[in-house]
Amino acid sequence: MPYxxxxxxxxxxxxxxxxxxxxxxxxxxxALALENTQVKDxxxxxxxxxxxxxxxxxxxxxxxxxxxxxxxxLKDAELLLFSKFDIKITESKxxxxxxxxxxxxxxxKKHELxxxxxxxxxxxxxxEKTKSGWKADVILDV
Amino acid sequence: xxxxxxxxxxxxxxxxxxxxxxxxxxxxxxxxxxxxIYATKKIVDQMDLQVYDQITNVAxxxxxxxFAFCMADGHSGYGFPIGGVAAFDxxxxxxxxxxxxxxxxxxxxxxxxxxxxxxxxxxxxxxxxDKLFDKVPAGVGSxxxxxxxxxxxxxxxxEGTEWCVxxxxxxxxxxxxxxxxxxxxxxxxxxxSSKAVERGVNQIGTLGSGNHYLEIQVVKEENIFDKELxxxxxxxxxxxxxxxxCGSRGFGHxxxxxxxxxxxxxxEKKYGIKILDPxxxxxxxxxxxxxxxxxxxxxxxxxSFANRQVILHRIREVFSDVFKQDAEKLGLKMVFDVSHNRAxxxxxxxxxxxxxxxxxxxxxxxxxxxxxxxxxxLYRDDGSPVIIGGSMETGSYLLVGGPNAxxxxxxxxxxxxxxxxxxxxxxxxxxxxxxxxxxxQGIYVKSVSFSGLAEEAGSAYKxxxxxxxxxxxxxxxxxxxxxxxxxxxxx
Numbered sequence: 001m002p003y004x005x006x007x008x009x010x011x012x013x014x015x016x017x018x019x020x021x022x023x024x025x026x027x028x029x030x031a032l033a034l035e036n037t038q039v040k041d042x043x044x045x046x047x048x049x050x051x052x053x054x055x056x057x058x059x060x061x062x063x064x065x066x067x068x069x070x071x072x073x074l075k076d077a078e079l080l081l082f083s084k085f086d087i088k089i090t091e092s093k094x095x096x097x098x099x100x101x102x103x104x105x106x107x108x109k110k111h112e113l114x115x116x117x118x119x120x121x122x123x124x125x126x127x128e129k130t131k132s133g134w135k136a137d138v139i140l141d142v
Numbered sequence: 143x144x145x146x147x148x149x150x151x152x153x154x155x156x157x158x159x160x161x162x163x164x165x166x167x168x169x170x171x172x173x174x175x176x177x178x179i180y181a182t183k184k185i186v187d188q189m190d191l192q193v194y195d196q197i198t199n200v201a202x203x204x205x206x207x208x209f210a211f212c213m214a215d216g217h218s219g220y221g222f223p224i225g226g227v228a229a230f231d232x233x234x235x236x237x238x239x240x241x242x243x244x245x246x247x248x249x250x251x252x253x254x255x256x257x258x259x260x261x262x263x264x265x266x267x268x269x270x271x272d273k274l275f276d277k278v279p280a281g282v283g284s285x286x287x288x289x290x291x292x293x294x295x296x297x298x299x300x301e302g303t304e305w306c307v308x309x310x311x312x313x314x315x316x317x318x319x320x321x322x323x324x325x326x327x328x329x330x331x332x333x334x335s336s337k338a339v340e341r342g343v344n345q346i347g348t349l350g351s352g353n354h355y356l357e358i359q360v361v362k363e364e365n366i367f368d369k370e371l372x373x374x375x376x377x378x379x380x381x382x383x384x385x386x387x388c389g390s391r392g393f394g395h396x397x398x399x400x401x402x403x404x405x406x407x408x409x410e411k412k413y414g415i416k417i418l419d420p421x422x423x424x425x426x427x428x429x430x431x432x433x434x435x436x437x438x439x440x441x442x443x444x445x446s447f448a449n450r451q452v453i454l455h456r457i458r459e460v461f462s463d464v465f466k467q468d469a470e471k472l473g474l475k476m477v478f479d480v481s482h483n484r485a486x487x488x489x490x491x492x493x494x495x496x497x498x499x500x501x502x503x504x505x506x507x508x509x510x511x512x513x514x515x516x517x518x519x520l521y522r523d524d525g526s527p528v529i530i531g532g533s534m535e536t537g538s539y540l541l542v543g544g545p546n547a548x549x550x551x552x553x554x555x556x557x558x559x560x561x562x563x564x565x566x567x568x569x570x571x572x573x574x575x576x577x578x579x580x581x582x583q584g585i586y587v588k589s590v591s592f593s594g595l596a597e598e599a600g601s602a603y604k605x606x607x608x609x610x611x612x613x614x615x616x617x618x619x620x621x622x623x624x625x626x627x628x629x630x631x632x633x
Contacts, residue, residue: 005565006145006565007563007565007566007569008563008566009145009563010218010219010220010563011190011217011218011219011560011561011562011563011564012217012219012224012352012353012560012563012564013219013220013564014564014565015145015563015565017145038282038283039282040593069399072392072395073337073340073341073392073396075282075283076283076340076341076342076345076391076392076396077337077340077341077392079283079285081283106282106283108281108590112591112593113281113282113283113590113591114282114591114593114594115282115351115352115564115591115593115594115597116281116282116283116350116351116352116633118245118246118352118392118395119245119395119398119399120399121220121421122220122402122406122420122421122423123219123220123221123419123420123421124145125420126145137145139220141220141245141395142351142352142564
C-alpha cells in the first residue's frame with residue numbers, strides 16, 4: 001500500500017506517510033489515505049458518482065493541502081466518499097491539479113465508517129522528492 | 143528527516159509549587175515569557191515531550207502576557223498543545239491565532255439535570271441509549287434533523303441559542319445557563335466563506351466523532367465534594383444527569399482552515415511575524431485580518447451553541463418519550479454549557495494593571511471565581527460551573543471557578559488528556575471487547591464505529607482523578623461533584 005498510518009506521531013490526531021513514483025501517484029495515495037481514515041474498507045465505496053475537482057497553489061505542499069481539504073469539504077457538503085482518482089498535475093506559474101474522483105454518498109448501513117476528519121493540519125506537513133519518487137507526511141485533525 | 147524523528151528535550155523545570163512547574167525563557171530562543179505547567183510531578187513526568195516544545199513556541203508569539211500555560215490534561219497537538227492557554231495584549235501587538243483555539247471552534251461540554259434516580263433509569267437504560275443514538279446523529283458525515291436553507295443557517299450562526307428559543311428548540315432559561323448567554327454577539331457572517339456554510343448547513347444537532355460523546359451519568363453520594371454548592375446547583379445523591387461533548391462541526395473546521403491560510407499569507411509579509419510552527423499562524427488582533435477571524439470565529443461559537451442546544455432538545459424529547467412525562471416535569475434543566483476551544487476578550491490584571499486581553503483556550507475551560515463579569519448572574523456569587531469530561535470508561539466532574547484562577551487567566555483543564563495515539567489504541571484494543579467489558583462495569587455504550595470506540599478506550603487517557611486533583615490543589619478550579627457513567631453514545 002502506498003500509504004501507512006503511523007502510531008506515535010500525533011497523539012490525538014491521525015498521521016500518515018504516503019509515497020508515489022510520480023507526483024500524481026503521491027496525490028492519489030494521500031487522497032486514498034484520507035478516505036481510508038474515514039471508511040474502513042475502500043472497496044465498499046462504489047464508483048457511482050464522478051466528481052471533477054480542480055485546485056491550484058504556489059507550491060506542491062499547498063497543492064496537496066488544498067486537494068485533501070477539498071475532499072474533506074465534499075464529505076461534509078455532499079456526503080461523498082471516494083475510492084478512485086484520476087489525477088493530472090501541471091506546473092506553469094502555479095501548480096494546478098485536475099482530478100476526477102469516483103465514489104458514492106456515505107451510507108452508515110453499507111460503509112463501516114471510522115472517524116470524521118475535521119481538517120488537514122500544517123503541523124509537520126511536508127511533501128518531498130525522494131530517490132524513488134515523492135513522499136508526503138500528513139497529520140489529519142480528527 | 144523521516145516523519146516524526148524530531149527529538150524533543152525535557153526542560154529543566156523550576157518548581158513553583160507542587161502543582162506548578164516553570165519552563166524558563168532560557169529553554170528556547172525567542173521566548174518572550176516563561177511557560178508554566180499546572181500539574182502534579184507525576185503528570186509532568188509522563189507528559190509527551192512535544193508538549194514542552196509546543197508551549198514554548200507559544201511563548202514566542204507577539205504580545206503574550208505573563209506565561210504560556212499548559213493544564214494538567216495537556217498533550218501535544220498542533221500549534222498550541224491541547225490544554226494550552228495564552229493571553230495577548232492587543233496594545234502590545236498581541237495576536238489572535240486559530241491554532242490557539244483549534245479547528246473545532248467552541249467545542250465544549252453541556253451538563254443537564256434530571257429529577258430521576260439511578261433506580262428510576264436502570265430498567266430503561268438500554269432503551270434510552272438506543273433512542274438517543276437514533277435521535278442524535280453521530281459519526282462521519284452525519285446530518286441533523288433541522289432542515290435549513292443557507293440563509294436560515296446564516297441566521298443561526300448569527301443568533302446562536304436565541305435562534306433556538308425562537309424556533310422551539312430551547313427553554314428561555316437555557317440562555318442564562320450558557321456561557322455568553324448562548325450568543326457571541328460580535329459575530330459577522332459576511333466574514334465566513336460559503337464553503338463553511340455548505341459544510342455546516344446540515345450539521346445542526348449532530349455529535350460528530352472522535353472524542354465526542356453523549357453520556358448518562360449518576361451522582362454517587364461519596365462523590366459529592368461540595369455538598370452545599372451541589373445542592374444549590376440542583377444535584378443530589380443517586381441522581382441521573384446527562385453530559386455531552388461536541389462542537390461546531392464542519393462549519394467551525396472550515397473557518398479555522400480558511401483563516402489559517404489567510405494568516406499564513408499575510409503574517410510575515412505584512413506584519414513581520416515569524417513563527418515556529420505553521421499551525422501558529424496568526425495576525426495582530428487589531429488588524430483587519432485578526433478582526434475578521436474574530437468575527438468569523440464568533441459564528442463558529444454560535445453554531446456550536448445552537449448545535450448543543452438542538453441536541454438538548456432531542457434529549458428532552460427522548461426522556462419525555464421513554465418516561466411518558468414532560469421534560470419540565472422530569473427536571474431536564476441545564477446546569478451550564480462551557481467552551482474549551484475559544485478566544486475571548488476579557489479583563490485581567492497584569493502586574494497590578496487591568497488590561498483587556500485576548501485569552502486563547504485550546505482544550506482548556508474558562509474557570510471564573512465568584513464575582514467575575516463573565517459569569518451569568520445566576521451563578522455569579524458562587525463562581526462559574528466548570529464541566530470536565532473524562533474518558534468514557536472513567537468519570538467526569540463538575541467544578542467551580544477557584545480562588546487562584548487569576549493565575550491562569552481564569553482557566554483550567556478540559557478533560558483527561560490522551561496519553562496514547564489513536565492509531566496505537568486501535569492496535570491494542572478491540573471495540574467489540576471494550577463494549578462487552580464496559581457492560582460488565584455497568585456502562586451500556588453504543589457507537590457508530592467499533593474502531594472509533596477502541597480509539598477512545600479509557601487506558602488511552604490519563605487518569606481523570608489525577609488531572610482534577612491537580613487543578614483542585616492549584617486552586618484554579620475546585621471539585622463539586624464527580625459523575626459515574628452508566629450509558630454512552632459515542633460518535
